[in-house]
Amino acid sequence: MYYQLIPVPVYLVLVVLYMIARNRNDLKKTSFIQPTATFLALVIAALSYFSPAADKGYTSWILVGLGLCFLADIFNIDMSNDKILYAAIGVFVVAYLEYAATFTRFNGFHWQDLIVGGIFIMIYIFLMKLYWKGLGNFKIPILVYGLVMPFMVTRAISTLFGTSFSIVSAILVTVGCSMLFLGDVEYGLHRFRKPLKFFFGPICYAGGQLLIALSCSYFLLY
Secondary structure (H helix, E strand, C coil): CCHHHCCHHHHHHHHHHHHHHHHCCCHHHHHHHHHHHHHHHHHHHHHHHHCCCCCHHHHHHHHHHHHHHHHHHHHCCCCCCHHHHHHHHHHHHHHHHHHHHHHHHHHCCCCHHHHHHHHHHHHHHHHHHHHHHHCHHHHHHHHHHHHHHHHHHHHHHHCCCCCCCCHHHHHHHHHHHHHHHHHHHHHHHHHHCCCCCCCCHHHHHHHHHHHHHHHHHHCCCC
C-alpha cells in the first residue's frame, strides 16, 4: 500500500535541485531534472495500481495527463524562447484540460462550483489585466491558457464537495492543482510583467504534479 511513497524522497531532492537550476538559468541541468521529476511522478502514480485504495480507471486518466506534461517538459526548457513557449502552452492546455475532465468524470458538478467558478473568473480577469501590456504576440495563447488553468483548479476544488473522491485524495488534487496555478502566476509575472527571481514557481510545479500523482493511491481511502 505504501509503494508509492518509496520514490518520494528522491522526488523531493529533484524539486530542490530544479529550483536551484531554474534560478541559475542552468538549462543543461534543467533539461535533465525537469523531465526526470515528471517521469518519477508518472512512476508514483503508476505504483497506485498496487494500492487497495486506488481506482484503476482514475489512475489511468491521471497517467495520461502526467504523460502529456512529461512530453511538454522534454522540450520546455528554455522558456525565454518564444517558439518553445508556444508549443509548451499548447501541450499544457491539453494536459490541464485532461486533468479537469478526469476530475469531472469521477466527481460530476455541484452547486458550490458556481461560487468557486465566480471567484476564479474574477481572478482570471485580474491576472489578464495585469499581464496585458506585456503579452505582445502571446495575447491569444495566454487568454486561452489563462482560462484553462483556473478551470482545472475549480474542477479540483469541486472534488471536496462530492463523494467520489476520498477526503485525502480530494485535498491532494486541490492543493496540487492550486500549486500548479500559483507557479504559473509567478512565471506570468516574471515573463509578462517584470523579471523576478523564482521564489516558489518551480517548487509549485513539481510539487503540484507530485500531489496529483499521489492522489491516485488514496482515491478510495475513507
